[in-house]
Amino acid sequence: MSSQAWINLAYLGAAMLFIVAFKLLSSPRTAVRGTFLGAAGMAIAIIAACFEAPIVQSVAARGAWPLLMLGAAALLGGGIGATMALRYPMTGMPQMVALLNGFGGAASVLVAGAELASTCNLAFCDSDPRATTAAASLLPWTQFSIATALTGLIGAVTFWGSLVAFGKLEELPQFKKAWTDPRRHWINIGLVVLTLLLVWGVCTNPDRTIIFWLLVIVGSALGVTLTLPIGGTDMPVVICLLNSYSGLAAAAAGFVIDNSVLVIAGSLVGASGLILTAIMCQAMNRSLLGVLFGGLGTTAVVSGEDVYAGKVKSAGAEEIAMVLEGADKVVIVPGYGLAVAQAQHAVRELADALEERGTSVAYAIHPVAGRMPGHMNVLLAEADVPYEKLREMDDINPEFAETDVAIVIGANDVVNPAARTDPSSPIAGMPILDVDKARTVVVVKRSLSPGFAGIPNPLFAADNTLMYFADGKKAILDLVAALK
Amino acid sequence: MPLPVLLAEAVATEDPAARFIRLLTVFLLAMWVGFEVITKVPQRLHTPLTSGSNAISGITAVGALVVAGALSTASSTLLGLAAVVLAMINVAGGFVVTYRMLEMFNPKKK
Numbered sequence: 084m085s086s087q088a089w090i091n092l093a094y095l096g097a098a099m100l101f102i103v104a105f106k107l108l109s110s111p112r113t114a115v116r117g118t119f120l121g122a123a124g125m126a127i128a129i130i131a132a133c134f135e136a137p138i139v140q141s142v143a144a145r146g147a148w149p150l151l152m153l154g155a156a157a158l159l160g161g162g163i164g165a166t167m168a169l170r171y172p173m174t175g176m177p178q179m180v181a182l183l184n185g186f187g188g189a190a191s192v193l194v195a196g197a198e199l200a201s202t203c204n205l206a207f208c209d210s211d212p213r214a215t216t217a218a219a220s221l222l223p224w225t226q227f228s229i230a231t232a233l234t235g236l237i238g239a240v241t242f243w244g245s246l247v248a249f250g251k252l253e254e255l256p257q258f259k260k261a262w263t264d265p266r267r268h269w270i271n272i273g274l275v276v277l278t279l280l281l282v283w284g285v286c287t288n289p290d291r292t293i294i295f296w297l298l299v300i301v302g303s304a305l306g307v308t309l310t311l312p313i314g315g316t317d318m319p320v321v322i323c324l325l326n327s328y329s330g331l332a333a334a335a336a337g338f339v340i341d342n343s344v345l346v347i348a349g350s351l352v353g354a355s356g357l358i359l360t361a362i363m364c365q366a367m368n369r370s371l372l373g374v375l376f377g378g379l380g381t382t383a384v385v386s387g388e389d390v391y392a393g394k395v396k397s398a399g400a401e402e403i404a405m406v407l408e409g410a411d412k413v414v415i416v417p418g419y420g421l422a423v424a425q426a427q428h429a430v431r432e433l434a435d436a437l438e439e440r441g442t443s444v445a446y447a448i449h450p451v452a453g454r455m456p457g458h459m460n461v462l463l464a465e466a467d468v469p470y471e472k473l474r475e476m477d478d479i480n481p482e483f484a485e486t487d488v489a490i491v492i493g494a495n496d497v498v499n500p501a502a503r504t505d506p507s508s509p510i511a512g513m514p515i516l517d518v519d520k521a522r523t524v525v526v527v528k529r530s531l532s533p534g535f536a537g538i539p540n541p542l543f544a545a546d547n548t549l550m551y552f553a554d555g556k557k558a559i560l561d562l563v564a565a566l567k
Numbered sequence: 568m569p570l571p572v573l574l575a576e577a578v579a580t581e582d583p584a585a586r587f588i589r590l591l592t593v594f595l596l597a598m599w600v601g602f603e604v605i606t607k608v609p610q611r612l613h614t615p616l617t618s619g620s621n622a623i624s625g626i627t628a629v630g631a632l633v634v635a636g637a638l639s640t641a642s643s644t645l646l647g648l649a650a651v652v653l654a655m656i657n658v659a660g661g662f663v664v665t666y667r668m669l670e671m672f673n674p675k676k677k
Contacts, residue, residue: 094629101623102600108616109607111672118615118669121623122662132629137637149636156635156648157628160655167656168663173671179664180618187624187657193650194630200646201639219583226587326617329624329657338590340630346590347597348626354601355620359613450610457613464671475610 086134093131094344100124101348105355111470128344129157173465174425177455178252181245181322184329188241191332192299195234195339196292202227203290221289228289230338232282235295238332239302240309245325247310252318252454262311268376274305309375316419317374320363322455324371327356359456366450368502368513391531394544397552403525404565406549410487410523413437414479416447416516417459420493420528424555427466430492433559434468436566445472447479447489447516449497480517489521491542493555495534500542509538524548527558615668622661628654 101124107117132138133150141149164183171179205217220227250258281298288294313321330352337345364371407413415430434444446468452459460473483489491498500519501508518524519542526548533539542548551558608616631654635647 098597102604104619104623105601105604105608105616108612108619109604109609111612111669114612114615115666115669115673118619118662118665121619125623125626125628125658125662128626128629129632132632133636135633135636137633137639141636141638145638149638152648153632153636153651156651157632157655160652161659163652164656164658164660165663168660168667171664173668176614176618176664176668179660180614180621183618183621183657183660183664184624186653186660187621187627190625190631190650190654190657191627193646193653194627194634197634197643197646197650198630201634201637201643204640204643225583226590322617326621326624330620333624333627334594336627336630338587338594340633341586341590342630342633343590343593345626345630346594348623350594350597351601351605352620352624354598355605355616358602358605359617362610362613448611455614456617457611457615460611461614461668461671464668470611470672473611 086139087136090131090134091343093127094342097124097128097131098344098347100127101351105351128348173461174422175253176461177318177322177453177458178249180455181248181252181325184322184325185242185245185249187329188238188245188325188332190238191234191329191336192238192242194336195231195238196295196299198339199231199289199292199295203292206290223287223289225289226338226341228286230335231289231295232285232298234332234335234339235285235299236278236282236302237328237335239299240306241325241328241332243303243306244310244321244328245306247307248318248321248325251310251313258311261314262308267308267312271305271308271376274301274308277301278305313374316367316451317369319451319453319455319458320360320367320369320371320374323356323359323363325356327353327360330354330356363451363456366514368510390539390541391544395531395550396548398525398549399551400558400561400565403549403551404562406523406525407437407442407488407562407566408440410437410442412443412445412482412486412488414445414447414483414486414489414518414521416449416489416491416494416498416518417463418449418452418492418494418497419454420495420555422453422458422462422493424493426492426556426559427462427468429556429559429563431463431466431468432563433490433566434472436563440566445474445479445482447476447518448473449476449494449516450514451497452494476514476516483517483520486521488523488525489518491518491524491526491528492559493527495528495540496538498542499534499538499540500545501538501540504541518542519545519547522547525551527551527553527555529554612672615665615672618661618668619665622658622665625654625656625658625661628658 100120104117104121107113202217284294330349334346334349498518502510502513502515631650
């Protein structure tokens with residue numbers, strides 16, 4: 084067997100490990116093993132790459148220093164990545180993932196750019212036996228030229244889109260307001276047309292590297308202008324989509340360098356991102372096109388006064404503690420607001436206090452609670468909430484009818500019964516948690532201000548609802564004190 | 568015959584269209600496997616899934632190493648090295664963060 088065959092075999096092993104890793108992620112018990120297998124696959128692929136013919140030839144010609152140089156670069160990157168990953172707080176996971184994603188996209192662009200530079204150089208070097216192959220791949224409309232163009236485009240959009248997403252999630256002041264200029268659609272259309280022209284340019288003239296870099300620049304601009312208008316609540320969708328893009332960029336880079344492990348790993352990630360994007364869109368009752376091009380989405384101003392007039396009952400910590408004392412079954416519904424207030428540890432204390440009294444406590448997690456898919460689960464797990472208590476929407480919805488008290492903290496639209504009852508509501512049909520069916524609903528909220536959908540919530544005026552107007556974290560801590 | 572010549576001939580003799588279809592087959596099948604496996608991941612593990620798949624998208628490090636190690640031209644080597652650094656940040660950061668998150672889900676530790 085030739086050395087190339089051994090290398091390909093190693094790549095195949097790595098690809099299988101990636102698939103098994105994803106498979107093991109389907110249960111919390113096996114997921115850690117899955118991560119290790121994934122990392123092992125990555126290590127195998129990277130070591131195999133060091134035995135590829137181009138590297139072996141450089142080592143034969145110039146000694147060990149090319150390998151040392153590669154090792155230094157890899158260690159530098161690995162060190163930076165690991166340090167970032169160890170330092171970032173769990174609330175900042177969405178930003179961290181966005182940033183890492185962006186680096187992956189940028190790396191794919193650079194691989195395509197480097198391969199293009201080296202192929203162009205080879206093609207003009209008559210003495211090199213590889214010159215014919217290089218020249219052949221530089222002909223118009225080859226796999227090489229098309230894949231190079233796509234890698235440049237997708238990778239650039241991923242990198243800049245991810246940087247903007249990072250800025251928004253990190254709440255940098257420059258990104259506070261979503262970009263809602265109505266002319267943005269024209270700018271985007273213009274950029275898309277320009278992009279298509281440049282893709283065509285790279286495909287027909289791959290030997291002109293300048294066209295490739297122009298494409299990367301225009302793709303970068305497109306990444307920025309497509310992500311800037313997207314509002315805070317739609318961020319989970321954007322993160323999934325960018326995740327998918329980074330995979331597709333890697334797969335496209337695999338087509339450039341004719342490497343199947345890049346294609347396999349890239350398409351696995353692409354598929355995972357697409358599935359999550361679809362799940363997120365469904366959970367928010369929005370179409371993908373609506374998220375991408377709708378800007379802030381529905382801004383219908385419905386007055387809350389008719390809905391709330393005179394019907395809202397508010398209560399303090401003492402009163403709510405008394406209600407809780409008589410409860411056998413309590414369900415806590417944490418939302419985006421809890422993540423922002425970082426009240427997850429306080430909530431855990433409340434649950435402990437209730438459980439000490441013999442009350443059963445569960446958590447109902449809506450698919451879009453938090454700032455990225457599954458984020459709320461991670462935040463509560465960090466606060467030592469056992470994962471058996473974190474219940475998914477479809478699983479817990481039938482149980483609200485026999486729940487004594489549902490405590491809603493920092494969630495609004497995802498518990499709005501109008502989604503079920505009012506067909507004319509902007510959120511009609513959106514899957515919600517049926518907290519209104521519980522005997523008593525306690526809503527912890529600062530004011531009656533509407534949620535992201537901009538509509539009033541009839542739940543707040545319901546007969547069985549008590550509003551507890553306070554800051555999330557302080558409110559919960561007061562409640563714990565009152566219970567004790 | 569020296570190795571490079573043999574390799575060049577092996578690559579040159581494969582019909583480019585056939586090679587493209589071979590990779591396209593791999594791409595579509597892997598995409599299919601991805602859909603099948605990932606739809607079974609429960610919602611509570613979606614964040615580790617995102618960060619774990621993110622780490623795997625750093626596979627582009629393989630391409631980066633090969634193109635940088637070829638020392639073909641100064642520009643391709645520099646671009647390749649930059650790609651190695653970025654891709655390795657993605658790989659290491661992604662796996663470490665996924666591990667950190669999953670450890671919190673692990674009841675044995677507590």
